[in-house]
Each structure stands twice: as structure tokens, then as C-alpha cells.
Amino acid sequence: MSEEKLEKMLNELVEATSEPAPSYLSEEIKRQIPRDLSQHRVGLGNISIIINLRVSKLAAAAAIVITLILFANFFWGRGQESGGILRSGKLLVEYLGGPDRSNVLAAKSRYEYLAQTGKAVVYYGDIVDPRDTSAVLIQWKLPDGRYRVVFGDLREETVSAEDIILLQARMLRKNAK
């Protein structure tokens, strides 16, 4: 069938499907015109938001918890830099997945955030033992030449360049065993 013919038939269908509205309808609607329309003319009266989202109960619960955590961090001033979200994320991951990997996963999300902000950050979460609380999970260089380090227990410290070499050497020794 050609498109033209189809369009022509659709136009014929217009006539075929035209149906007169009941005669009283227009008067009935007119009776409902508000006396004071001016209160609506600003256009800020009502906003309708229609969302049709289908997610599993677990995903919905996780989304709600994460949203609450983000709000709490935002309004109570526990910023990403200070590790507030990190700790809250850890609690959530512990709740959902178990304690062993929770620190590593929380550090990974911290690493992704820092990488996005442009910091030259290094992530060791894939090679360290998740149970090793003194292992270096992530590190990044500070402007003064020292390094900021996040350990396996999510403790944060600023260390010198010499210390970072020692820490890395220790990690390598542990991995070699």
C-alpha cells in the first residue's frame, strides 16, 4: 500500500469517525467556567507531574535510602570531601551486601567521585585484601607534594612521599605472600 493511499484513507476515516457531541455538553461546560479566572492567569497555580516508573521493591528501597543519605549529607554539611557520604554508603553496602567488600565498594565510589573532580587518584581496591584494614585503598597527591590516603577501614591520613612508598612496598609484600 502506498503512503499516499494510506493517508487518503486516514482522511476518509476522519469523516467516518466524526461523531457529534451531545448538545447539552457545551452549556454544561460553560456553567463550570470559574467566576474569577484571573486567579489562574499567573500560571503558577498547579503543576501536575505524571511519572510511571516500575522498579523492584529492593531497588526502590535502595533509591529511597540513597536519596535520604544524600539529603542528610547535603543539609547537615557532611560533604563528600570529608567522607560523610563514604561512611553512609558503607553502612548501606554493609546492609545490602555484607561487611567484607563494603569498605572496598565505598572506596570505589569515592575514587570515582574524586576522578570525576579531576584529581589524579589511584585505586587499589581490586588488588588488596578487603579484610586488611591497613591496606591502601585509594591515594591522591596533594598540592604540597604529600599524599592523602584512604585505608581499608576507610580511615584517612595525609602522608609524605616516603611514607607512601613504604605503604606500597608493604602492600606488595603482602600480595606476594
Next chain:
Amino acid sequence: MQQDHLTCMENSEQRQNSLAARLRAANPAAAAELVDIYYQQLYTFFRRLGHSCQASEDLTQECFIAAWQRIGQLRSGSMLNSWIYGIAGNVSKVYWRSHKADKAVSLDEIDVPDGGAPEGEKSGHSEQLGRLKNAVEMLPMKLKQAVVLHYMQHLTIIEAAEAAGIRCGTFKSRLNRALKILKKQFSKDGEML
């Protein structure tokens, strides 16, 4: 002839601009004029979307009530069609969501006239129209709405896209998909047109 058509279009545009301006000024007479212009169109629109007669009446009323509340969103006369059909589309969407169990009423309830063709052609053509109606009914709601807005309510692509709350490109793509499905439906039945 073309000059007349242009003059007519300009007049219509002026009328729409004037109506929109009066509506923005919260003029009740303009509100009544809006009802006179659109109540029939909207009733037919709802029927074509598959709502029952009773539901279409209710939805037409609801649509105007919503329109009064959104008068502030009406910016110009050229937007009048897309504004009112946009509201109608939302009203219909909300209705389907809250009445999921209700089945769309078949357009078969509306009689298809045979026209003036000879008897043999009449029945063949009428049958084709009947099948086209069925095929339109079977379309997914978004595609059906696109077909109804553009081909049956005669909104331009820009107006219909605005009414559906999507970009022109997306609307054209919906129309193309709908036409493809309709064509496929016909060829599936072995019809050669």
C-alpha cells in the same frame, strides 16, 4: 484563490491571537468562546482515542476545567491548538492510568458511511476502511495519539508534537512507525492496495 486562502489564514491567526490574549486577561466571554470552538473537537478526539461516549463527555469537561487552571501557560494564539490538545492528551493519559481495567472502546461503534461509490466498490472500500479503523485501534497508545492528532484532528506536525510534549523529529518518527505498522497490517491480510 491562493490569496483568499492566505487572507483566511491570517484572519484565523488574528482571531486565535485575540482569543488567547483575552483568555490571558481572564475574560469569561473568551472562555465561553473557547468552549464553542473546541468542545466538539475534543469530544471527537477522546472518542477516537478509544474512550466511551460517557467517558469522552466527562473527559471533555475535565479538559476545560484543567484549561481554566492553566490559562497562565498559554503564551500566544498560535499555541492554542497545541495547548488545548496537550491538556486533552494528559487528561486522557491520567484516565487510562486510573482505569487500567477498562478496555478501549472500539471505533466500530461509530458507523462508517459507504459514500457514493458503486455497490461492489462500496463494500470493498467500506471493508478497507473498517480494517483501517481496526488497525488504528490496535496501535500502541502513543502511536495512535500521533495518528489521531495529525491525520484526524488535523494538527500540524509542530502543533501535534507540542501537544504530545515531544520534539518534532520524535513525533515524525512516531508517525512513520504508525504508518509502517498500518501498512504491515494491511499486507499481512494479503491486501494489495
